[in-house]
Amino acid sequence: MNTRHDLGDLGENVVYVKPVSVSDLPEEVQEQAGDLTTLFAVHDAEGQQLALVANRTLAYQLARQHDMVPVTVH
Incomplete structure (x- = not known):
């Protein structure tokens, strides 16, 4: 089931982490x-x-070092 959620409802310091295929990124x-x-x-x-x-580990560490709460999305 895919349910849309407003991540802003979780708090102002929440960030989300998601995987990105390198092939979908700019050539540079x-x-x-x-x-x-x-x-x-x-x-x-x-x-x-x-x-x-x-x-993913680095993404979570980065977020926490900046006083943010990381969550994973797909």
């Missing part, structure tokens, strides 16, 4: 990704991308 970013096939994007509740990192 693909070149920087090296051998990786998936990167992880960190977005705010409005959908603004805040960061793009190599793995």
Whole structure:
């Protein structure tokens, strides 16, 4: 079941982390990704991308270092 949720309802410091296929990114970013096939994007509740990192662990660490609460979305 796919249910839409407003992440803003979870609090103002919530960010969401989602996997992104490197092949879907601009060529310049693909070149920087090296051998990786998936990167992880960190977005705010409005959908603004805040960061793009190599793995989920790093995405969560980054969010927590900036006093944000990371949640995973698919």
